Amino acid sequence: MNPARRVAFDVLRAVDESDAYANLLLPQELRRARLTPADAALATELTYGTLRRRGTYDAIIEHASGRAVDAIDPPVRDALRLGVHQLLTTRVASHAAVNESVELVRRAGAANAAGFANAVLRRIARDNPGEWLQRVADAARSDDERLGLRYAHPVWVIRAFRRALAAEGRSDELEELLAADNVSPTVTMTALPGLADIPADVARTPYSPIGFRLGGGDPEPVVRAAEGRVRVQDEGSQLAALALSRVRAVRPGERWLDLCAAPGGKTAVLASEALAGGALVEANELSPARAKLVRTSVAGVPLEVPVSEEDGRVRAGRGVYDRILVDAPCTGLGALRRRPEARWRKSPADVPELSDLQRGLLEAAVDALAPGGVVAYVTCSPHLAETAAVVADVRRSRDDLVELDARAVLRSVSRGELDLPDPQDGSGRAQLWPHRHGTDAMSITLLQKR
Numbered sequence: 001m002n003p004a005r006r007v008a009f010d011v012l013r014a015v016d017e018s019d020a021y022a023n024l025l026l027p028q029e030l031r032r033a034r035l036t037p038a039d040a041a042l043a044t045e046l047t048y049g050t051l052r053r054r055g056t057y058d059a060i061i062e063h064a065s066g067r068a069v070d071a072i073d074p075p076v077r078d079a080l081r082l083g084v085h086q087l088l089t090t091r092v093a094s095h096a097a098v099n100e101s102v103e104l105v106r107r108a109g110a111a112n113a114a115g116f117a118n119a120v121l122r123r124i125a126r127d128n129p130g131e132w133l134q135r136v137a138d139a140a141r142s143d144d145e146r147l148g149l150r151y152a153h154p155v156w157v158i159r160a161f162r163r164a165l166a167a168e169g170r171s172d173e174l175e176e177l178l179a180a181d182n183v184s185p186t187v188t189m190t191a192l193p194g195l196a197d198i199p200a201d202v203a204r205t206p207y208s209p210i211g212f213r214l215g216g217g218d219p220e221p222v223v224r225a226a227e228g229r230v231r232v233q234d235e236g237s238q239l240a241a242l243a244l245s246r247v248r249a250v251r252p253g254e255r256w257l258d259l260c261a262a263p264g265g266k267t268a269v270l271a272s273e274a275l276a277g278g279a280l281v282e283a284n285e286l287s288p289a290r291a292k293l294v295r296t297s298v299a300g301v302p303l304e305v306p307v308s309e310e311d312g313r314v315r316a317g318r319g320v321y322d323r324i325l326v327d328a329p330c331t332g333l334g335a336l337r338r339r340p341e342a343r344w345r346k347s348p349a350d351v352p353e354l355s356d357l358q359r360g361l362l363e364a365a366v367d368a369l370a371p372g373g374v375v376a377y378v379t380c381s382p383h384l385a386e387t388a389a390v391v392a393d394v395r396r397s398r399d400d401l402v403e404l405d406a407r408a409v410l411r412s413v414s415r416g417e418l419d420l421p422d423p424q425d426g427s428g429r430a431q432l433w434p435h436r437h438g439t440d441a442m443s444i445t446l447l448q449k450r
Helices: 001-017 022-033 037-052 054-065 075-087 094-109 113-125 130-140 142-149 154-168 171-180 220-225 235-245 265-278 288-297 349-369 387-396 406-413
Strands: 188-191 211-213 229-231 255-258 280-284 321-327 369-379 401-403 443-449
Touching: 001 022, 001 075, 001 401, 022 037, 037 054, 037 113, 037 211, 054 094, 075 094, 075 113, 075 130, 075 235, 075 321, 094 229, 094 255, 113 406, 130 142, 142 154, 142 171, 142 280, 154 321, 188 235, 211 229, 220 229, 235 265, 235 369, 235 406, 235 443, 255 265, 265 288, 265 321, 288 369, 321 349, 349 369, 349 387, 387 443, 406 443
Parallel strands: 255 280, 255 321, 321 369
Antiparallel strands: 188 211, 188 229, 369 443, 401 443
């Protein structure tokens, strides 16, 4: 048994059984298995590739087996998904993909299903990827379902993306966006401003002035050597934090709050910016385990950052902070490149509850602003119900807010020209995109209290 396949299968099982996050679990499993660089790369491709295209592979498995995928025992189903990915998307030899996937079924305690798995995978191996995609597309019930099978996105996500792009007059970019979600992102690093220098021999990020990209390899040794002052962070997250810290000059003594801080990457950027300007920073995170991540993240900044563990809707206070970051819990649809299982884990039913929470957090943050203070409302989702609608609802309910032009702020921060079309609702919101900017799809709104 190739150890890379075993690691990939174990991660797939944990994602399916325990709602584990592959981007957090896979690095741990790779270190535990002590794989060679080549096997680690294979395990990574097998894990993320299988998770990204799960919906398409399930349709193919149903067609080839004549059985609903939900009726297949979970370990067998994950082994089949892994096998289909190897057969249709990689250069792995067909006999190896089939034989080792069947062996995974046996090792998972489902030996009685080994013959079934073998027959299904051999049936799939007889035809090429294009023929299978055409076959399942022909059975689709709508154009959006066909698009979903082609690009491995649920139909509801496709429709949410289309509406978000249409709000910028860019609905013709939909397929480009869906394709970008299926490309593994490059590892982007942050050098905390004033505390770490960007190495001279690396590629700078095109927009963030504090970002760079490694040529390859494991970034963990670089992070350890820098004692937390260099870390992995998406360029969109860097820009979201800088939009708040650089919206105007920092006055010594300002009080800042990161209201929903975990895992703490943006908190660290804010803390380093506050240190340079003489401001104070506090952070809050409801979950004790995630609050621990925030404390670890800011450990490399020589500034005391108190971290509370309260519900942000009651934690903030009234009229005390000059700047507040609300990086609100959301569907995470903007980070599907890095969290491929999220597209299958979330559903439209999650959106109303999240939107209520987001409105509550933003309301609390506005209440906590001092006169003239600024709140940055950020989501790693472009879904309009989580972005524009939340801000519009909060603004309708009060008359003490002025929306700033977040696009102009980002352009003033950016190293290069940012393509940020004006939203058709006339707001100042900025929306970043994987296909257009190479970042997560971060939505950034800046509101100032009168």
